Amino acid sequence: MHTGEGKGKSSSAFGVAFRAAGWGMKVCVIQFIKGKWKTGEQKAAERFDNIEWHALGDGFTWDTKNPEQDIKTSREIWELCKEKVESEEFDLIVWDEINYCTDYGWITGVEIADFIRSEKPKWMHLILTGRNASSEVIEVADTVTEMRMIKHAFEADIPATQGVEF
16 A cells, blocks of 8 residues: 555556566556546556556546535446456556545445455455555555655646656
8 A cells, every 4th residue: 555645656556567567467457536637657558468447537536526426436436446356357456546535435444444354365466545544444454655745846836747747
């Protein structure tokens, strides 16, 4: 799990995903927040036959105008997450930005932790990302890394750069 206020949670998870794919492992990435926004990592994943990528979110939900829709979308994405784990088709699955959903109360940490405990095969690797990971999910995780922001370019009015941040 990659959590915390600092930059690099998703990037770190995608690094692991590409490393796994490079070694021939089957990888699935499911994104909860990013939807139609095109990213370099998604474009790169298209070059791999062994990476399945789902960018299904409604966008940056902290600016939402329709919280009911965001909840509905998140619940649908959560069902896909469970299906992909239960299929046992993948060696590594990334649930990108799922922690935001628990922080907003759309999916509970207990629900996620219980599913991981009861349904995830021992051999399968699962990476969850996003700020404010729930204590229940932290408890069930094998590895937890907290990213801490010391300084960020955005604070100096430096915009996100295509190819570096997205």
